[in-house]
Structure formats: structure tokens, C-alpha cells
Amino acid sequence: MTALAHVPTAGGSPAPPPPVRRGRGRLLPYLLLLPGAAWLLVFFALPLLQLAAASLYDPAGSLSTGYAMTWAVGNYPDALQAYWPQFLRSFLYSAIALVLALLMGYPLAYAIAQKAGRWKNLLLVAVVAPMFTSFLVRTLAWKTILSDNGALVGLLRDVHLLGPDGRLLATPVAVVLGLTYNFLPFLVLPLYASLERLDPRLLEAASDLYASPLRAFGRVTLPLSMPGLIAGTLLFFIPATGDYINAELLGTPNEYMIGNVIDSAFLVRLDYPQGAALSFLLMAAILAIVFVYLRKAGTEEVL
Amino acid sequence: MKVRRWLADRWVMGVALLVLGYLTLPIAVVAGLSFNRPSSRLSYDFNEFTLDNWARPCATADMCDAVVRSMEIGLIATVVSTVLGTLMAFALVRHGFRGRSGINGLIFLPMATPELVMGTSLLALFVAAGVPQGFWTIVIAHVMFCVSFVVVTVKARLAGMDRRLEEAAMDLYASEWQTFRRITLPLVLPGIVAAALLAFSLSFDDFIITNFNAGTTVTFPMYVWGAAQRGIPPQVNVIGTAMFGIALLLVGASSLRGRRARRAALAVIATPAGKP
Secondary structure, three states, rough: OOHHOOOOOOOOOOOOOOEEEEOOOOOOHHHHHHHHHHHHHHHHHHHHHHHHHHHHHHOEEOOOOOOOOOOOOOOOHHHHHHHHHHHHHHHHHHHHHHHHHHHHHHOOOOOOOOHHHHHHHHHHHHHHHHHHHHHHHHHHHHHHHHOOOHHHHHHHHOOOOOOOOOOOOOOOHHHHHHHHHHHHHHHHHHHHHHHHOOOHHHHHHHHHHHOOOHHHHHHHHHHHOHHHHHHHHHHHHHHHHHHHHHHHHOOOOOHOHHHHHHHHHHHOOOOOHHHHHHHHHHHHHHHHHHHHHHHHHOOOOOO | OOOHHHHHHHHHHHHHHHHHHHHHHHHHHHHHHHOOOOOOOOOOOOOEEHHHHHHOOOOOOOHHHHHHHHHHHHHHHHHHHHHHHHHHHHHHHOEEEOHOOOOOHHHHHHOOOOOOHHHHHHHHHHHHHOOOOOHHHHHHHHHHHHHHHHHHHHHHHHHOOOHHHHHHHHOOOOOHHHHHHHHHHHHHHHEEEEEEHHHHHHHHHHHHHHHHOOOOOHHHHHHHHHHHHHOOOOOHHHHHHHHHHHHHHHHHHHHHHHHHHHHHHHHHHHOOOOOO
């Protein structure tokens, strides 16, 4: 909860690792690492290998008859061909949500870090507050807010932003709003951590040197907040792209993202090879984006 | 001119407050709905004020069972992941060893992998190994995704610690164990507690990974998910509001304690030497 504020501390140069010890105590670090590393190897890394294997199973098999390993590489193009719209939609929705979240989150993080004064801690708690209660219950609350009989839809109809039968719930708007809402704190916290270290005297200096506020932002504030911005966008984008709760609860099958397809492949249709292929494609796509992004941003050790 | 100046100064704060409104509105709605008597099972609209939901939060027994189960899973997963993660954090900050980048990668990757992929891959493993899914497979999964967050949180605290305090203790003939027990552990403890709270909240609220590895076991988020199709009992909002209240109290208490500790520290510094 409160710890989230410390998790994504971006930037800063980490202290160099201590030297490898000789003699007595040489084994100690390995003993300390062993249980945790073993857990992660067996329950994180090994399953990924099994997922890769399952994605190459013979698609003719089934859970009851068992699957044969036939190196069916064709599962990948088949899965993409069947579900590319949902795949594309996942990235489209989370990209739009990310832009919205940046427009909302940057001013918020900046205001808390630089303008809030003694209210800083209270505002920070307000940012984390949504995480104090259940993700699903909060998402369901949006059903009430965006309801056809609700005040918001009534208002939008009155000012003709929505037609007389226009609705918000069960539309892409609702899903994108839900994604933005649910992952916004993950963007704001690392951004705040970066902006908090920004020395306001730098902005004064810029303004003394006749920089307009916009120019000062572009040349001072933005570059100095880069580590937080990078960490925040990743912490937002990764879970948002893989999310299917918002699409399920606030949308319709027309808004389904790739997560909904994978969920049904594994739990409803019991088509493991296809579900595994889609999962693997999702991970590969996200990892590729993350690596390209980090390379471009030229930062190491972001998280 | 003055107006422009004033606006330029304040607009950021104005936007910030609007965004905070967007972030807190659903919580207000959840709290409001906890006092609602819905007109039908599938209705999400506010209908009529009632205290019934708070008077009988366990009117739907399934829901309370699910809450208890989530707490049990959360507690076990918290204890195990906090121990494993803290040990790893100590190794990473305090010791040199070969294979550091591999270990760092192993810790970083679970945080960068979509939950969906972790959930499905673990499901694939359990099915291939013939492990029946239920309570313990959920615990295993939760420990797996909590460990990394524990490592990062404890590591941050450890890295920010003043090593000279431990050196001083050793200079004063404290044994390695005494130094650890009396100096290191108390100083790292806030980090460990923060990590444990984080782990519990991650575990308690997890839906995606749990959904793939639960078998027929129902946690609170899974109950809510299932109920969303059949009709949500209003008591769900009571649980949501109560969770929020408890978390808020915890944060309030810890910040009060922090303030008192800071004041005490200030008093010590301000007191001239020799006087109590």
C-alpha cells in the first residue's frame, strides 16, 4: 500500500555491488538467494518454457485425450489470423489510455511534487487510495457512474454531446476510461518520485534567462523527469495491455481485448495450444516494445 | 495581466485536483452503494437508502467464505514471500557473488511480465505436471509474483542504510549476530513491514493470476467476478468500503507514528548533551 510509493524509484546511480568474498562466508550469499531464486525458477521461468511447449502442441488434441508435441509452429499464424483484431485493439486501447493518463498524470505528479507544500502527503495518499480497495469492486463502480440512468450520461445528453439514445457503458469509451483509471497511480508514483527531486531553482534560473514557461518545461522539467516518465509509462502500459477485466465488465464482446480471448481459450474453450500461442505472442510483443523503448530512452536500471 | 499570472500559477493545481476527483470518485460510489437497496439483482443504480447491508454483511455466506479464504491465502503468501524476498535483498545489497545480473533479471522479469502470461504459463505447468489446482496452487502463484516486489522494497531500505552504525557496533565488540539483531534488523524493519503490507495487498486483490490457477477455490476477487455475471449482492460494496477504511487507518497510524518518531528524534538532537 504505502510501500508502492517506494517501489519504482527511478534513476539515481546505484552503489557498486560489494566485491566477491573469499574464504569463510563465500557461500552465504548463495544460501540467502537459493530459496527465492529456486521459487522464481520453478514457478516463473519453468512455466514460461512449458507455455512455449504448449504453444507447439498438436491443436487436434484436447485436455481429456492429452496433447501430443508435434512442433506445430502453425499455431502461431493460425491464432493471429483468428484474433488479430483483439490483438490490435489491446495495443490501441492501452495506447490511448496511456496518452490520457499522461495528460492527467503529469500535472498531478508535478502539482504534488512542486506545488502542494504541506498537503503533499495527503495528496499522495489520495493517489494511492484507489488501491486500498478491490480492483474489481472499483471497476464495477464505473458501471454505476457510466450507467444509462446515471447523472453523467444525463448531463452529456442534455448538452448534446451524446445523442438521446447515446450511452457510455458498453462502448470503447468506457473501456478506455476504465483502463486509464485503474493504472493511473502506477504512472503517477514514479513520475512524482522524479519530479520531487527537481530543484525549483533550476526553473527560476530558466525564467531569469528569459525562457518562457513552455520552453523551461521542455528544456528543464521534462528531461529531468525522464527516468520517472519511462518507469511510469512501462508500469502503466504493461498491465493495461494484458488487462481484460475492464473490457469484460465495462465493454461488450465488440470491445474484447486479447486477454479476453486468452481467458476463454484456457478456461472456456480449453484450447491450450491456441491460448499458449496467444499468451506467448502477447509477451513477445510487450517485451519487444519495452526493449526498443528502453534502448531509445537510453536508460538502464529503470525499475 | 494579474489574472493571467494567477491562472498560470494555479492551473496545474486545478488540473491536479480534477484528476484526484477522477481517481477518488469510484471509491465514493462504492461507499454510497454499500448503503443501497438495489431494485434488482442486476441493477447497478442507486435505489433506496438502507443500513441492512452493513448490519448483515454476511447475508450471502459464499461471499464471506471467499473473503476469509483470500485472507488465509494472503497471510501465507505474505509470510513466505517476505522471508524469501528479504533474504534475497540482503544478498543483493550486502554480498558480492557471481551471477548477479542473472539474479537481477530473474527478479525484474516477473514485474515486467503481464499477469496474464504468468497466470496461463503456471496453469500450463500445473496441468502438464498433473497437479490439481486449488488453495495451494493459488498460494504458490501469489508467492511467485510477490517476491520481486518484496526484494525491491527491502532493497531500497537496505541500500539507504548507514553502514557506519553497524561498524560502530562491531567496534564496540558486538558480535556479528548481536549487530544484526540489535542494529541491522530494527533499521531494516520498516522496509520489511512495508514489503509485507504490499505483498498482502497484492495477494488479496489479485484476480488474473488466481483465475487461471484456482481450480474450484473461490477468492474474494473471483467471487466478485462470478457475481458480476449473476448479479452483485450489495454487501460486496460493504467489503470494498471496509477494506478502504482499514487501509486508510493503517496509513494514518503509520504516518502519526512517523511524525512522533521524528519529533522525538528532533528533541534528542535539540537537547544539549548531558541532559536527559
